[in-house]
Amino acid sequence: MAHTTRVLRSEWTKVRSVRSTLWTLASAFAVTVGLSALICVFTESSYADMPVEQKATFDPTFVSFSGMTLGQLAMIAFGVLVVSGEYSTGMIRSSLGAVPQRGTFMACKIIVATLLVLAVGMVTSFTTFLLGQELLGRYGTTLDEPNVLRAVIGGGLYMTLMALFTMGVAFVLRSPLLAFGILMPFFFLISNILGGVEATKDVAQYLPDQAGTMIMSVVEGSMGGGDRPYGPWGGLLIMCGWVIAALVAGYAVLRQRDA
Amino acid sequence: MIELEGLTKRFGTKTAVDRLSFSVRPGVVTGFLGPNGAGKSTTMRMMIGLDSPSGGHVRIDGKRYDQLRDPLNYIGALLEAKSVHGGRTAHNHLLCLAQSNGIPERRVTEVLDTVGLTSVAHKRPKGFSLGMGQRLGIAAALLGDPSILMFDEPVNGLDPEGIHWVRTLMQRLAAEGRTVFVSSHLMSEMAQTAEHLIVIGQGRLMADTSMAGFIADNSRTYVRLRTPEPERARDILRGEGITPVPTADGAMEIENTSAARLGELAARHQLVLHELSPQQASLEEAFMRLTAGSVEYHAHAGGREAERAAGAGPPAGPTAPSPGDATAPPGDTGRGWGEGWKEGR
Numbered sequence: 001m002a003h004t005t006r007v008l009r010s011e012w013t014k015v016r017s018v019r020s021t022l023w024t025l026a027s028a029f030a031v032t033v034g035l036s037a038l039i040c041v042f043t044e045s046s047y048a049d050m051p052v053e054q055k056a057t058f059d060p061t062f063v064s065f066s067g068m069t070l071g072q073l074a075m076i077a078f079g080v081l082v083v084s085g086e087y088s089t090g091m092i093r094s095s096l097g098a099v100p101q102r103g104t105f106m107a108c109k110i111i112v113a114t115l116l117v118l119a120v121g122m123v124t125s126f127t128t129f130l131l132g133q134e135l136l137g138r139y140g141t142t143l144d145e146p147n148v149l150r151a152v153i154g155g156g157l158y159m160t161l162m163a164l165f166t167m168g169v170a171f172v173l174r175s176p177l178l179a180f181g182i183l184m185p186f187f188f189l190i191s192n193i194l195g196g197v198e199a200t201k202d203v204a205q206y207l208p209d210q211a212g213t214m215i216m217s218v219v220e221g222s223m224g225g226g227d228r229p230y231g232p233w234g235g236l237l238i239m240c241g242w243v244i245a246a247l248v249a250g251y252a253v254l255r256q257r258d259a
Numbered sequence: 260m261i262e263l264e265g266l267t268k269r270f271g272t273k274t275a276v277d278r279l280s281f282s283v284r285p286g287v288v289t290g291f292l293g294p295n296g297a298g299k300s301t302t303m304r305m306m307i308g309l310d311s312p313s314g315g316h317v318r319i320d321g322k323r324y325d326q327l328r329d330p331l332n333y334i335g336a337l338l339e340a341k342s343v344h345g346g347r348t349a350h351n352h353l354l355c356l357a358q359s360n361g362i363p364e365r366r367v368t369e370v371l372d373t374v375g376l377t378s379v380a381h382k383r384p385k386g387f388s389l390g391m392g393q394r395l396g397i398a399a400a401l402l403g404d405p406s407i408l409m410f411d412e413p414v415n416g417l418d419p420e421g422i423h424w425v426r427t428l429m430q431r432l433a434a435e436g437r438t439v440f441v442s443s444h445l446m447s448e449m450a451q452t453a454e455h456l457i458v459i460g461q462g463r464l465m466a467d468t469s470m471a472g473f474i475a476d477n478s479r480t481y482v483r484l485r486t487p488e489p490e491r492a493r494d495i496l497r498g499e500g501i502t503p504v505p506t507a508d509g510a511m512e513i514e515n516t517s518a519a520r521l522g523e524l525a526a527r528h529q530l531v532l533h534e535l536s537p538q539q540a541s542l543e544e545a546f547m548r549l550t551a552g553s554v555e556y557h558a559h560a561g562g563r564e565a566e567r568a569a570g571a572g573p574p575a576g577p578t579a580p581s582p583g584d585a586t587a588p589p590g591d592t593g594r595g596w597g598e599g600w601k602e603g604r
Contacts, residue, residue, distance in 0.1 A: 002361075003328065010359035017351035018344065085344060093309055093342035094352075094399060098359045100308045100325035258310040 024078035032071025059222030064132025079166030084176035125155030154215030168246025212239035265315030277462035290453030298462035335400030345385035446546035460550035477545030485534035
């Protein structure tokens, strides 16, 4: 236990002593909050012109999380850099030289990064919600409404799980170029395209981001209509499945391959 | 104490390290010598658990590296490859390593001072020169005040001042009773620092001997003689039962006869001499002969040319033609010599 505490402290020093931590997490916050605010302003001004069916499924909570589509990319960047940074710089050799118990090393790195991301994610989620509702004015909602608190906490969890998934993948891929090259286009484009096309929709709804996003919706059918076979928590659970798979794969690679 | 037993590493079909067994003892600097690609770095990486062996094992003070708790307190390693995050200041780099092994923060300041990096402690290593990077690596190795130190090509790319500093440091560490294991591809470098020598070629152990023993066994001494009357000189020498060996540049080499005796002989026969000098074949040549058959990447197709190119300059070296001489024919100098050496042990 004492050993684990030491490695945790060491990982904390690592994560706080590189600039990329600050700028990725700050961008995750700024982009999510900023873009969501912008969308809330536009939504508020155009609400009156919305078709009736759109008004019926209007979800003020979900609208205030719109910026997360882009903000999550900064979270992904954080996850990739925390892990791949070790490999691209050669730091991994020093790290494993100091902590040859690779499982401990990986666990501590992930715990530290997760706690940090969880804190940033929660702050981001509450800020974007509260600011968004303020901007939506009379169309907005409050934390007291049913399921809203769940959605806002869920937003923070979603960002955390996203970073966790990314870290697992980065342990598998090692190269930051490869990790960015696969994860960024996947979550920015491919997942959305697959989710939007009728033919692939049924499969795409099980992708980590698509399933996880459910947690942030309060009004049923707000996510582009169509009933999903899982609820908000079910969706988050599917995302957890992806995270576990990525982390297990990451551990297997770390354990077996030469550093 | 580092012990290797049958250590083997295969990458696909290529065997990088082939059943290496030796031990590194405390209190002396042990040189780990081999040409580029001989498997030195791979061996060292296996020692600290970065690469897992395909066979055999390494023990550090009797334990596997990953069984060591807080390994930096047992063994400090400077690897050849860069092992630092360029964006993390020197101080923080050492701090995170120290914390993971329960080493107090004050020690970070101490080692930075030891290697002379105090003034750049809060700078990012991204902008460090090669020498400064090397010093930071050495600081990391010293962090836990370990009893075993391992340096992979520590003087590569250093300026003379840096080289001198590293040498002095290694000798000091050994004098303090530590195990110091240092790799190099240059014999001359080893000759100045190491007391014990382990030579590998193509992953195989070629020699495990004391430096003094290696020098005694491998340094050929002879006298170089130059005269405007070579024909007469040869006759005079033959008359005394001495066989001179002509060299490419018109001089001759004589083994087993002292320069004094040759000088007296020349004086007695009133032979004009332009040069009379005792010579010693360099250790670099001895090393090259030992590993010639195992060098992976020759500069040319023929081993001898590569050898000559690399070992150019006087003394003329072992490949000089020597008909009727006891030395091996030049054609198979490398392999034959290496094996002969081993059999002779």
